[in-house]
Amino acid sequence: MDAITATPDFKPTWVQEKLFLGMPFKEYLRSNYTLFNAVVAFILAIGIPVILYRLIYGLGPSTNLSDNNPWGIWIGFDMLCGVALAAGGFVIGTAVHLLGMKEYSFLFRPAVLTGFLGYLFAIIALTFDLGRYYRIPYPMVVSWGVNSVLFLVAWHVALYLTCQFVEWCPAIWEWLNLTKLRRIFVKATLGATIFGVCLSMLHQSALGSIFLLMPEKLHPLWYSEYIPLWFFMSAIVGGIAMTIIESMASHRLFAHQIKNHDPEHLNRVTLGLGKAASVTLFAYFFMKVIGLAHGNNWHYLDTAYGYWYLVEVIGFVFIPAMALMYAVQNNRVRMVRGWAVVAVIGIILNRLNQSIIAFNWHLDWADRYVPHWMEVVLTVTIVTIGILTFRWIMNRMPILYDHPDFEPEEH
Numbered sequence: 001m002d003a004i005t006a007t008p009d010f011k012p013t014w015v016q017e018k019l020f021l022g023m024p025f026k027e028y029l030r031s032n033y034t035l036f037n038a039v040v041a042f043i044l045a046i047g048i049p050v051i052l053y054r055l056i057y058g059l060g061p062s063t064n065l066s067d068n069n070p071w072g073i074w075i076g077f078d079m080l081c082g083v084a085l086a087a088g089g090f091v092i093g094t095a096v097h098l099l100g101m102k103e104y105s106f107l108f109r110p111a112v113l114t115g116f117l118g119y120l121f122a123i124i125a126l127t128f129d130l131g132r133y134y135r136i137p138y139p140m141v142v143s144w145g146v147n148s149v150l151f152l153v154a155w156h157v158a159l160y161l162t163c164q165f166v167e168w169c170p171a172i173w174e175w176l177n178l179t180k181l182r183r184i185f186v187k188a189t190l191g192a193t194i195f196g197v198c199l200s201m202l203h204q205s206a207l208g209s210i211f212l213l214m215p216e217k218l219h220p221l222w223y224s225e226y227i228p229l230w231f232f233m234s235a236i237v238g239g240i241a242m243t244i245i246e247s248m249a250s251h252r253l254f255a256h257q258i259k260n261h262d263p264e265h266l267n268r269v270t271l272g273l274g275k276a277a278s279v280t281l282f283a284y285f286f287m288k289v290i291g292l293a294h295g296n297n298w299h300y301l302d303t304a305y306g307y308w309y310l311v312e313v314i315g316f317v318f319i320p321a322m323a324l325m326y327a328v329q330n331n332r333v334r335m336v337r338g339w340a341v342v343a344v345i346g347i348i349l350n351r352l353n354q355s356i357i358a359f360n361w362h363l364d365w366a367d368r369y370v371p372h373w374m375e376v377v378l379t380v381t382i383v384t385i386g387i388l389t390f391r392w393i394m395n396r397m398p399i400l401y402d403h404p405d406f407e408p409e410e411h
Helices: 014-018 025-031 035-057 073-085 088-098 102-129 149-175 179-213 227-253 263-295 298-302 304-329 333-357 373-396
Strands: none
Touching: 035 102, 035 373, 073 102, 073 179, 073 227, 073 333, 073 373, 088 102, 088 149, 088 179, 088 227, 102 149, 102 227, 102 263, 102 373, 149 179, 179 227, 227 263, 227 333, 227 373, 263 304, 263 333, 298 304, 304 333
């Protein structure tokens, strides 16, 4: 939203300029009387009491988790999906800083912000899934279980979150007009990107490695020694697809910040991202086929789970790969954006299949996991707070545009 003032002679204070978009407090409050904020307030009015209930009374009364089903949507959706769809930061960082693809540099800050918030809120959601949530820092400072995959994931995610914060910091210091700090963190960006790319390759695959430990629980169509590679490749797809969606949404919702931006440039970059997504989806599809053949699990395809597996692999991997290839070859930018949405849905479906739907597949349906309504409400609340945080930052910090008081970063 644009900053407005009460009178022509109004001079905002530092707080009004930085936090209230240059408005007096009363004017700022009035500007927030919108339908979007009313929906957000309704969700928070229900969700925050649910969060407090979970923290006070524990997992038992607020979830349908059990010994048979120790993981629910807080892991399957909030963590596994959140981390995969937040991979745009390392994908765009690799393209811009390591491969020298300067035409994508204007996507770097939005992608890093999306990635940082995605990881941050995935960790917050993980906190609610832990019985003793106050012990989440234990892998950092107390219990060094170096033989545990979860120990590896915990350290990598924490370190990568730190790397993304370093990459985001130049925008914070520009917002606060702290020139020296901004200069220091701009110089640190390349090192943080390189370290972050290494960490991302490891923890994205390590999340898949967790499922290697439970072959008796995961359906054979989703279980394979290639699971770590599948998770890494699908995360690349998720990062690219989310960057396409985020760039489209940001350039529409915050168009007033980028009035001089060339829409054709965004279209060309979107087509380039669509090409990358198509190539990665094809590679991912063939790796899934190789895993199927290596496990000799063809006979499972003629079952109910097999039909559902084909919906995932054909409907949300192979067909989007073909459609994106066609869209890029024919310069169909809108089509690229539409199929990017389908690809994101496919990543979400894969993670839910892996962690919930095809998990404990041998149990009777009466013993299968169905989310408690509080689990759903808490998840919706976490996502809502994440969107609200993203909008708050985008309205105040130079994410889509270059700050007029600073030289643009050299990528």
